[in-house]
Every structure is written in structure tokens, then in C-alpha cells.
Amino acid sequence: MWDYSEKVLELFYHPKNQGAMDPSSEPGVRVVVGEVGSITCGDALRLYLKVDEASERILAASFQTFGCTSAIASSSALTELITGLTLDEALRIDNRQIADYLGGLPPAKMHCSVMGQEALEAAIYSYRGLPLPDHTDDDSALVCSCFGVSEQKIRRLIRENHLTSAEEVTAYSKAGGGCGSCLAQIEDLIAAVLAETDATPSEDSRNSKGNSQNQTEPSPAAPSPLTTLQKIARIQAVLDEEVRPLLLADGGDVELYDLEGDQVWVRLKGSCTTCPSQQNTLRLLIETRLQEQVWPTLTVHAL
Structure with missing residues (x-):
């Protein structure tokens, strides 16, 4: 009970x-x-x-x-x-x-x-007329075929809820609760996400480091966990794999134009250039995914 x-x-x-x-x-x-x-x-x-x-x-x-x-x-x-x-x-x-x-x-x-x-x-x-990504029919993206749970969804749940075990992933998504053949892959995803999290310095760790130094000297700026080239590569991958297929289905398209710090510049094409929901596309579709999967402070602008 x-x-x-x-x-x-x-x-x-x-x-x-x-x-x-x-x-x-x-x-x-x-x-x-x-x-x-x-x-x-x-x-x-x-x-x-x-x-x-x-x-x-x-x-x-x-x-x-x-x-x-x-x-x-x-x-x-x-x-x-x-x-x-x-x-x-x-x-x-x-x-x-x-x-x-x-x-x-x-x-x-x-x-x-x-x-x-x-x-x-x-x-x-x-x-708002924006399509949600749907991986349930994409066998290559599925981790749990019993319940149709994708790798992307498991990664998101691990990050947002700080999950650390396959049992917790099952509780939040049902993945692994059927035949159990995906449990090893779930464990690998947990390890990968935790490794990514550990590589990103938290605000507390940065403050602690600053407080332990001589207070008369300015604390050095925390180094970026991603180089510019790494950011560009990850941004391009997210655009190609998750964003462009959705836009192409509606006659639109997008390409990465430039990156300055955390400011991302893209060029919308096709039907996206005249769509009244252009800002929703930029914020809810493109910016949200880039913040989740590349870096949380990225801001997207259209040319």
C-alpha cells in the first residue's frame, strides 16, 4: 500500500x-x-x-x-x-x-x-504554434522501448531533479520498469550527466573559493567550462539534430551565424522569416534548447 x-x-x-x-x-x-x-x-x-x-x-x-x-x-x-x-x-x-x-x-x-x-x-x-520534439517513434533515440522514453528526456530529468540512481530515473519516467534491459544504459547516462555537472563550477563553489582568498585582492574570474569552439560545436549539433527538423517540417529553417560570449546570432529562413510567432520560435524552441543542452546563460538573437 x-x-x-x-x-x-x-x-x-x-x-x-x-x-x-x-x-x-x-x-x-x-x-x-x-x-x-x-x-x-x-x-x-x-x-x-x-x-x-x-x-x-x-x-x-x-x-x-x-x-x-x-x-x-x-x-x-x-x-x-x-x-x-x-x-x-x-x-x-x-x-x-x-x-x-x-x-x-x-x-x-x-x-x-x-x-x-x-x-x-x-x-x-x-x-503558440510550436511543435514539441517527439522521439517516441525514433528507435535510435529511445532508451526504454517498453515505455517509449528517449535519451533526451532521461537526461533532462536527471539534471532537473538531481537524480543519482537508475531506481530514481524509473520513478520519474518509468524507464527501466519493464524488461529492465535498459538499466545499464540508464546508469551510463547518469554518470555522463553527473560528469557534465561536476565539470561546471557551481555558484557556491565559486563563492567559497573567493572567500578563502585574501579579501584585499579581487577574486579571479571563474574560467568558462566551454571554449568558444566547444560552444559553437554543441550549438550547431542542437540546431541540426533538434531544431532544424522541426522548422523544415513547416517550411522554415535556421542557421548559426555568430557567437559572442553567451550571445548567439542565428539567421531564420523560409516561412520563419514572416511567421508572426518568430519570437516564440527564438525563445521557446531555440533558446530554451540551447540553454538546457549547451549553457544556461545563452541568449539567442535573429539577424
Whole structure:
């Protein structure tokens, strides 16, 4: 028997905002849907957002969930957390905030809060006309074929939630919870991500180093963990492997033009040059991925 908090049980027995949402006929209001998961894998969530188009504020949210106690409670909690927020504010909600709102989740059920975060991102990207990357049909990108979990998703969960064991990865993503043949690869990914993290000096370690030196002398600037050439190589790889395929599918394209420090300059092509969502493409699609996978302070500009 799982040790559920009172809040989890309350929202399981009496979920709030449950049910489908009809398309809006109100002027200036739009209803969008974000879907994640699969019934064949055990959990699925459909999240509905009613958005005021002028302010991009979420007027209401509802859900339909196929899943366990934690999945239903997490979905209900998410709708309460995001109602009244702007889309940009809602994008900052992560799975840990959902779990905290519930008073915690059993470790093996953290994937339910992750599912809520992903459904929210899917709905907002849909509203803004931006495609989410989908690796579920790309066998080369899959780590766990039982639950369709990609390497990119596992890496992201390890970084964002500071995971250090295959058991924790399984709890957050279900990867490794089927046949178990991918557990060794998951362990390798954990080691790789932790090595990348250790190579990046934290703010605390930099402050500690500075405090231990003579206070009358200025502390030397922390060296960049990546050279300019390394940054360029990684930026180009992310653009080629993750961004360009999505843009090409809609008649657009992008190329790396220049890099100055943490300022990245790109040239948008094709349909991207006249698209009204150009800034969303730059910020939500290109800049977000470069910050996650290359360096967190990168800023993207278009020529």
C-alpha cells in the first residue's frame, strides 16, 4: 500500500476540474489541449486550457486522466496551480512544485507529476504554434522501448531533479520498469550527466573559493567550462539534430551565424522569416534548447 498524503487522497476521491472542455465560442478566448502518455503504457493525461488571447492568461483548466491515484491527484493539483497564471508564468511550473503542492508523492510515483508538467508544456506549445520534439517513434533515440522514453528526456530529468540512481530515473519516467534491459544504459547516462555537472563550477563553489582568498585582492574570474569552439560545436549539433527538423517540417529553417560570449546570432529562413510567432520560435524552441543542452546563460538573437 502506497503512503499517500492527505492532499493526494483528497484530490483522488474528490478531483477538481475533471472532465473535457468544449471549444470556446467566446470572442478572444481559445481552448487548447496538451496530451502525454499512452494507455498501453499505463498512464495518459489530456490537459485543457482556456486562454484569454489578449493577456495570454489561463482562465480555466481541466483534465482527463487514465492512471493511478497519484496521476489523478497530480492532474487535479496542476489545474489548481496554473489557473490565473499567464502562459509564461505557467511554463515555470515544474514537476517538483506539483509534488510539493500535494504534500509529496511516493518516490515510485514521481513520474505522475512529470506527466503533468509535460502535458502543460504540450498545451502551451500547441497554443503558440510550436511543435514539441517527439522521439517516441525514433528507435535510435529511445532508451526504454517498453515505455517509449528517449535519451533526451532521461537526461533532462536527471539534471532537473538531481537524480543519482537508475531506481530514481524509473520513478520519474518509468524507464527501466519493464524488461529492465535498459538499466545499464540508464546508469551510463547518469554518470555522463553527473560528469557534465561536476565539470561546471557551481555558484557556491565559486563563492567559497573567493572567500578563502585574501579579501584585499579581487577574486579571479571563474574560467568558462566551454571554449568558444566547444560552444559553437554543441550549438550547431542542437540546431541540426533538434531544431532544424522541426522548422523544415513547416517550411522554415535556421542557421548559426555568430557567437559572442553567451550571445548567439542565428539567421531564420523560409516561412520563419514572416511567421508572426518568430519570437516564440527564438525563445521557446531555440533558446530554451540551447540553454538546457549547451549553457544556461545563452541568449539567442535573429539577424
